[in-house]
Amino acid sequence: MAEEGSDKKSDQKLSTITADMTVAIIALLVALSFLGLYIREVLDWYQRLLEWFYSKNWQGINFWLTIIFSVINAGLLVFIVFTIRRYSRLTEIIQSTGGLKEELPAPPEEEAQRQWGHIRDLANSQNPSDWNMAVLRADALLDDILKQHRLRNMIAHDPLEQHTRETIIHALRSYDQALRDLGMFEEKV
16 A cells, blocks of 8 residues: 555656756747747847948058057056166165164164153253143053054964963053052052
8 A cells, every 4th residue: 555655656756857847848839939039130120230341441440549558558668768867876875875874763662761851851851732732742652562462463463362461461560560650559568
């Protein structure tokens, strides 16, 4: 009995598949017949396009394109010559003055000390607006120094990098001391 039920289901599937295939073949034949009706028109359109293309006088257009691109090439050549001459003059100037003098940036400690000296000058001024400027510049200096903290940047940019416990403890003690100096925490007794 169970075998008869499965045979009926497989016969139904087979008939469904056969019907689907028949519909698909009929649809394909209909599509090909419509394509056959228009294929002649497509080929005629292509033939007209080729006839139009070959009927044009392309030599006149070629003449004008040659003139335009020759002018562009001449402009580029003038630009290249101009650039080479400027470069050679710059080289002569550098050689005559003994070369470019590169100023290496000062180490961060020296730069901070230089800026702090300027901040002190502002604070010692008789002008009250200089006092305000001293506070603003001191704040900016501290901000710059904190941004340059290498460990913080390394952790922020590569959080998977492992650091030694001693390095982390040293950094945290530095932060703790800075916050205490700013009066954020109570002093240890």
